[in-house]
Amino acid sequence: MSNQIYDIIIIGAGPIGIACAIEAKKNNLTYLVIEKGCLVNSLYNYPINMTFFSTSEKLEIGEMPFVTTNPKPKRAEALEYYRRVHNKFNINSQLFETVLSCKKHKGIFTVITSKKEYQAKNVIVSTGFYDCPISLNIPGENLPKVSHYYNDPHYYANQHVIVVGASNSSIDAALETYRKGAKVTLVIRSNEISPRVKYWVKPDIENRIAEGEIDVYYHSNLMEIQEESATIKTPNGIITIPNDFVLALTGYKPNFKLLESFGIELDYKNAMIPSYNPNTMESNIPNMYLAGVVCGGLNTHQWFIENSRIHANLIIQNIISNDLS
Template sequence: MAASSRTRCRARWCCGRGGRSADGVDPRRPEASLRAPRSKMSAGAARADADPLDLAIVGAGPCGLAAAVAAKERGLTHAVVDRGCITESLTHYPYYMTFFSTAERLEIGGVPFTIPEAKPTRQQALAYYRRVVGHHALNVRQYEEVTAIGRRAGGEFVLHTRIRAGREDRIRARAVVIATGGFGKPNRLDLEDGQAHDRVIHYYKEPYPFFDQDVIVVGGGNSAVEAALELYRNGVRVRMVHFLGVFDRGVKPWVRPDIDNRIASGEIPMHWGSRVSRLEPGTATIVRDESGAATGVPDHTDDATAQPHASGTATEVPCDWVLAMTGWRPDRTLLHGLGVHTDPHTGIPDHDRATMETNVPGVYIAGVIAAGFNANKIFIENGREHGDLIAAAVAGKG
């Protein structure tokens, strides 16, 4: 997802206005807002020996945090539990990424996102969401994984959790929100015997660790194209592999001529309709995939963009690392364990859009997980609205 100068996220986020925010924080000094926010609840208040919470939220991304703010504003007790840190997915984005949309489309909880630049960086977004947590004194339990969710006879939910030290705990709640986002599980490569995964990386942050290395970028979307271009311009020997015969339609139009020219000149070798089938020390085997090649053809079949492989031909190439920019999918394990139905064609959990409640009473969804297989349907700008719908529904059941 990185570009030659500043990477721009495909999500429709952010911009800004100069000056200080409403809570007096100078946006140019994000560290000033990170004063170790502490929950107003005691450490044991959400546990199994206490009264049940009104709402337990799984996932501390922007949409999960928005749900927590909405719950608190309606007087509902809550806890936000995440196996990682606050906005964990953002920490995996390229270090120098710049978001696309205006700042107000990123804002949650009525906390202004004020920055001097036109559009925020990854660092500014990370600082902003931590400021939201501190401003509202949200109950966020970081690095605590929800391993299972059960339900008692009276309808109360019990969340079984595990912290990094291995200690297990339980949280009781009247209702549950699953807001685990779209980065639950990577789409892994189909390598023989599931081998050499330590050389396969699903997050790309910056090119410098790969200097003077042979890197294969797998994928045909924006993240793959922009990573390949940035690697190429920073001393990396890079080639691309895509199972289709064309790039994804969503590749940014101002990036497309650059990658097309690099491929046509041979500066970035391209293997269309192919896949990485095997990794050995220092090498990789790329196989022409008949089914993938049949799915698409290059825009110009007579130009230099197609690697001249016969169908089924295996080619061994130098390889130190594989960047698998193959996308992610939501982790629906908790939803399925609760009995939530999911459309097999769209991947969308069965839910009421007016309340975000699923077919299981008391179980709600928020954010990207509600989009199913098409993660481009829901962004921060519309996913943040789910929290108000959920809080209103839970408060209404009183």
């Protein structure tokens, strides 16, 4: 452990963690960002062809222009942008180092990682939600052919693919794999494609379904996954269809265990929303702040980069005013 006590330790180098670091730097506070994976790890793990629903200026941080030739940037452009911004501000970050615990004693936090121990007066938790997929909890879910993440459509060429879910991720995966020659079946719990699906994508999937090019089972649930097939409970009975891969894109959730181990209270009656003051983003633990999409608990549609990048300013201003008082 070094003797340095940082003003702030920021957990997670996603867009919002980096935005917090930029604000800290601009205000001459000492800080360190600790990230378990690569820089903007969640974005790195998004599907290779993913297009953001936001226009590029709404994804900007640190007042750095995000220049793209199309209004909606692609994953690769976002990786390039956030890396350039991170490096331009010479952000002090440790990558591939996981925060395991964080305890406060006599006004100082000790943050223990997979590599070291650090101390800080303030901690910002900006850990997102993309690390913890929501499980189906059905037999066969642990088979290697089942994944909660989708990357490259080519992999699924000429295979029987089941895509579970009706959100943007599921619909992108269904359309892309279909266009690489997969035989795609969508299994959807509700009676429709999510109204949140990108407005320029929704007609495409609806037409593919209407033309019989992509199969869909509404009001249905995957019951069991076998080596070469899968069993679906549909309104017309239980059916078993041939299957090579399952993309269970059923959403993600923040790492609640980690948050609770820090002492952050979760609202069990309201989507496990972590406790924080919306004016300052300070959690129930004084000097521990929440930033970015982690704030939504299970409501992962509540916060995006667009509307949570303001957390950086709220938090740093609060830290400065606490220091002055």
